Amino acid sequence: MNKKQKKVLARIIIAAVLMIILHFIPVKGIIRFLLYMVPYLVIGYDILKKAFKGIKNKQVFDENFLMAVATVGAIAVALYENGDYTEAIAVMLFYQIGELFQSYAVGKSRKNISELMDIRPDYANIEVDGKLTQVDPDEVAIGSVIVVQPGEKVPIDGVIVEGSSTLNTSALTGESVPRNAKCGDEIISGCINMSGVLKIKTTKEFGESTVSKILDLVENSSSKKSKSENFISKFAKYYTPAVCYSALALAILPPLVRILFMSAAPQWGSWIYRALTFLVISCPCALVISIPLSFFAGIGGASREGVLVKGSNYLETLSQTRYVVFDKTGTMTEGVFEVAGVYDNTLDREKVLEYAALAESSSSHPISRSLQKAYGKEIDRTRVTDVEEISGHGITAKVDGVSVVAGNYKLMKKLGLSYSETDKVGTIVHIAIDGRYEGYILISDKIKPTSAAAIKALKKAGIKGTIMLTGDSRTVADSVAAELGIDEVYSELLPGDKVAKVEELLARKGSKEKLAFVGDGINDAPVLSRADIGIAMGAMGSDAAIEAADIVLMDDDPLKIAKAIKISRKCLRIVYENTYFAIGIKLICLVLGAVGIANMWLAIFADVGVMVIAVLNAIRALFVHKL
Template identity: 75%
Template sequence: MRKKQKIMLVRILAAAALLIAMNFVPAQGWIRFVLYLIPYLIIGYDILWKAIKGIKNGQVFDECFLMAVATVGAIALALYEKSGDYKEAIAVMLFYQVGEWFQSYAVGKSRRNISDLMDIRPDYANVELDGRLEKVDPDEVEIGSMIIVQPGEKVPIDGVIVEGDSTLNTSALTGESLPRDAKPGDDIISGCINMTGVLRVRTTREFGESTVSRILDLVENASSRKSKSEDFISKFARVYTPAVCYAALALAFLPPLVRMIVLGLPAGWETWIYRALTFLVISCPCALVISIPLSFFAGIGGASNAGVLVKGSNYLETLSKTRTVVFDKTGTLTQGVFEVNGIHHNEIEDQKLLEYAALAESASSHPISKSLKKAYGKEIDRTRVTDIREISGNGVTALVDGVEVAAGNDKLMDHLGIPYRSCHSVGTIIHMAVNGQYAGHIVISDIVKPRAKEAVRMLKRAGVRKTVMLTGDAKKVADQVAKDLGIDTVYSELLPADKVEKVEALLKEQPEKEQLAFVGDGINDAPVLRRADIGIAMGAMGSDAAIEAADVVLMDDDPMQIAKAIRISRKCLGIVYQNIVFAIGIKLICLFLGAIGIANMWLAIFADVGVMILAVLNAIRALFVKKL
């Protein structure tokens, strides 16, 4: 509990104790008024001051103004009637502050989830200078510096491990507690906690561009992107508050004037002014203005704690309406770990064919290229390779030791006019041509992620109508993966530009109120991530393209996180709609009862503070995310 909350709690308890004690004090007249004024000012001085400041600044119609007018009016009415019953005015202010305290506590609780994420911000970096360690601010560390990360310390800046083996705790980034092994040559990202060995790391980015800085910036700015529901509530409050003030004014003066002038009856000013003051207390829009943004804030906080970073409440709202999910295959549904599991050749040896393929692909960072180089198993001598030419979506051609080598798919062979032999194996087929003659092919298979099939099933359970897979892979491979995972529709042998066209076509087929989500690895899928209604980048730790292009960033590579993200968004939106219906419904009923004289100030307190507390408590539920 923060210091401000503790002070407010003391004020609430003190005012409540004095209010109870006044029932046993036999004071009358002005002495009674002064004694009751003490608890009123203890609990309400800040509300009165805010109301005065609002009037000075021209921002009259807010909840502080409504509370001030209602309670000061009730006290003035008690003085005029000489009833000495000031309890209602003090009770209104007291319970209003109780509601504000609950709201402050709820915001603090949801902020705590984001604060937990903020704990990944490193305080220092150990820079190695002349054989000794010096603690410096991470902002001062330049690219290429050598830093030491000791056991128990946070990794301050992105880099590459030069020396040392360890395990890393990535729970602050992914929401999962499973540690990850780290060894020399591995990339390491800021925000992880080094658990065991000492690591020497060469930095590859400045602190301002590191993963931890980007994530913190993303979460801190999430509240600036408002959803349609939040915009509606803001606009509603701007119109609603002045309207009820004028309605209360009309309720205070019009009926008495009609009774006195038209009907010739006693005006009954006290009765109607009391009803107007009750009307003002009931009309205070606190429950809506506070609980709706709080629901979204809690939803974003709960999601971030589960490793799902949502860039704004507008994306949370869009995600909840998702009925079509489009997947990129490699790295999303499959591990992106390709292994050579077959070499079929004509008159050339297996190892020689693999050597040609590995050297021709030596300049590429594509997973297939990496698998070829890994299968070759020897150090690549780039001086042996010249005239490398990559044909997008087809493959590569190059001169290896002066020999013309082509490595790619069917389209590359067709492009070069080289007859090729089809293969019955399921996998990615890399056709090879040497000096313009077909030399054979290499079969490479990707590995489906362990929980991919379950993830697709969970999406269907979450209300997703259609699942689609897009891939540049061969039709036979794509169809097999789609069948194994239960994907509804698959489009294969696509170039990067074709994926955008397919998503645009799917968007046109979408019903108006439904949304389409694209899930990719965030590196080569940036155009599609931006084009979809909502882009989801998964397994995006350290990926600039993911954080920049996607609307939702899943910090783990587990496809089950997609269903979790949708479930979080729907729970949050459900809470928002519950609060809207509940708050407006109770307000309208109580306003009507107050206008006709059935509701008194105590019912007004429930209609204002009681509804707000219930709505705030309901909003807090968005913080809690069940594990799948």
């Protein structure tokens, strides 16, 4: 508990003790009134103060106003009739107990998320004259060498230049298994170094590092509200004034009807008491508090599993997803390409690889990296000129003044070059040197071990259709789709074709059904933005993914897609449970209050009891590990 919560708890205990003591003191009249005002003001002075401030600022109708009017009115009725002030003080006391409980619950869920997302580094170590100096991570320039000792957080993204270690990435991925890191490996901020000392050459400024992007994402997630939250905000705006005027009508109209039309006693005390009970029951705390708390807990629970959701509106959309569209490379496959062979070549294998690697040296595409790796020598970029990348086709360049073409069959056709047809499964890079066809390079990509299980899990979760889009050849695409059990596959697509295909799929689905696109976030930004919900996976260190997607999966496991959908559905189920429960109980109690059956004690349950139950239910959204 924080200082403020402890203070409220002390006031609750003091007021409760005073109430019990006063119950056994036989005093009457004005002394009894003054004595009972002591516990009332101890427990309720801040509510009265807030209500007065609201009236002063012309923002009258809120829960503080409802509580102030109800309790002051109940005291006035007690003063006029029988001097029993217990109910008025009990209303305020239990309201404060409910508020304390709600404050503690929110604080607890915030703390859980804060502890989990406690990845913000406090300092970075820089070696100066053989000694380590701690500096602010913001002050570290790109290209600096920082030292990370065992037990410390990696403060900035970079490349390991010395040392090897194991890294704890659980705060980023939700996975408890440590990851090995050695010299030459890329490393991202937010990991915890567990064993050896590492020297890291920074590749980004702190503000652009993964840890900063993630923290910014999590901190801003509450600003993007769901339809349910916006509905509750609008509902409370009109609901509170409506119940205040209804209570006023309940206090005035029945007595007037009795006087004017029934020639009966007005019974002002009885009807005012009913109106005050009506006010206490109508307090919208359960809805106003539990709905945002459900989403907050849902986003927190998801982040613990390595699923970062940019706002509750995306969580709501994800729960309605019925179609999932995948990119192939890096999403369903490892995206780690390896050269499997060089075929139909007249030049030496090494020479073909040399020309291909040099021509592709300016590209960051995984296929380009695999060619450079197979070449195995240092790339001298001064040998390469006139590089032109043709999107979805390949590259043309000059290497040592010789024209080199490296790409798919579409590029060969476009340039009017003959090429060999093949039925080998893998990515085919055709090579032409100085206008003459010199064979093709076969590059293979492995399917991720959990991809097939991920498709099964999605179907089990009620996903109607799984679709794969790829720029790869039809042979490769069909082979991967058949192995994984994907329903539809579209191959040989350019980046622009993927957007057009997603547009077509969006037009095909039902109005209440949503379509999610899952990509690796490197070249899928247009499609991620166009789908109803964009999910970037394997996004550790990928700026494009964090920027373009609505939901970011922090590791490469496709099984997390089904998990994210299950988390969203659990969260929305809790939201609907709380909404129906709170509105249903309040409506029943409002009717009972209006006809005089419900008293203040039932009103306290309808307000505080319902709120406590709704908050407890909302907190369930945090617990999603076993979904």
